[in-house]
Amino acid sequence: QVQLVQSGAEVKKPGASVKVSCKASGYTFTSYDINWVRQATGQGLEWMGWMNPNSGNTGYAQKFQGRVTMTRNTSISTAYMELSSLRSEDTAVYYCVNGMDVWGQGTTVTVSS
Amino acid sequence: QSVLTQPPSASGTPGQRVTISCSGSSSNIGSNTVNWYQQLPGTAPKLLIYSNNQRPSGVPDRFSGSKSGTSASLAISGLQSEDEADYYCAAWDDSLKGRVFGGGTKLTVL
Numbered sequence: 001q002v003q004l005v006q007s008g009a010e011v012k013k014p015g016a017s018v019k020v021s022c023k024a025s026g027y028t029f030t031s032y033d034i035n036w037v038r039q040a041t042g043q044g045l046e047w048m049g050w051m052n053p054n055s056g057n058t059g060y061a062q063k064f065q066g067r068v069t070m071t072r073n074t075s076i077s078t079a080y081m082e083l084s085s086l087r088s089e090d091t092a093v094y095y096c097v098n099g100m101d102v103w104g105q106g107t108t109v110t111v112s113s
Numbered sequence: 114q115s116v117l118t119q120p121p122s123a124s125g126t127p128g129q130r131v132t133i134s135c136s137g138s139s140s141n142i143g144s145n146t147v148n149w150y151q152q153l154p155g156t157a158p159k160l161l162i163y164s165n166n167q168r169p170s171g172v173p174d175r176f177s178g179s180k181s182g183t184s185a186s187l188a189i190s191g192l193q194s195e196d197e198a199d200y201y202c203a204a205w206d207d208s209l210k211g212r213v214f215g216g217g218t219k220l221t222v223l
Contacts, residue, residue, distance in 0.1 A: 035212065044115060045150075045158065045201055047212040061211045101148070101160040101169075 002026040004096050004104035011110045017084040020107045022096035029077035030054040032099030036070065036081045038092040039106075048094075051079060086111045116141060117202050119215035126223050130190040133218045135202030137183050141213055145205040147185040149178055152199045152217075161200070162187060189220075197222045 007021040022034065036048040049060035051070040058070045069082045079096060086109075093106040118136040125131040135147065149162035160169055162178035165185065177188045185204075189196055202215040 037212075037214075044217045045203070045214040047203075047214065049211070059210065062209070095157055101163065103157040103159070106157050 002098075002100060002102045004098060004102055006094075006096060006104040006107045009108040009110070011112065012086050014087055014111055014113055016086050016111075017082060018086060018109050019080055019082040020094050020096075020109070022079045022081070022104050024077045024079070024098065027098075027100070029072075030074055034070070034072070034079040034099075035097045036068075037095045037097055039095070040089075040092040043092075046092075048081070053079060083109075088112065115216040116206060116209070116213035117204065117215035119200075119202060119218045121216065122219045122221065124221040124223055125189075125192045127192055127194065129192045130188060131192060131220065132189075133187045133200050133202075133220070135185045135187070135215050137185075137204060137213075139183060140208040141183075141204040141206040142180065142185055143183040144207055147178065147180050148203045149176075149185075149187045150201045150203065152201065154198070158201060192222055194222050196220060 003025045005023045010018050012018050030053045033050050033052050035050045038046050048064050051058045053072045060068050067084050072079045088111050091111045093108050095106050096104040123131055146164045150158040151161045152158040165180040166178045175191045179186050199217045199219050201217045206213045
């Protein structure tokens, strides 16, 4: 079945970077865009950007421009989202979502000194 | 402040019909399709309705969606206790060149 499996929880210090992975299975990875969405505790969903796994083209929400980078490794059907210059407000669960609207299980990123 | 506006809460008793609204603008709902998501506590969101009113396979026909102008609605009929969850609307925004979500509606089954 179509599945997106994300990497495990991360704890980072302010100013550091985090890289979350999202491994796809059950479909052709390059056929559907990958979006990243985050959710702070008790808050709503926030779209961060998208990536076309075939071309590598990306589009980022203005809020994250300059701090987020979305990449992929097609040989292992895996997408990555790297967020830099972390601050406490970046503490959230990060989800990858494919173009079929299948969601990963989420990765908790905690930013704390 | 979310781009799409939803009521923060809604409630109903078992068997009742409830609706959740989602208000946007000409750059999002007015010119693009709307999806609805259900998020049970501690889990990832799940697609409930796509393209305004289409249900993915496996979603009960108790759930229905509609869109008119710059607003959309999710209706749940025959309310059940397992429907207690957070519900989000989403659409592409042509001005922001990104996906936008509503703030979410917490549905309580009394």
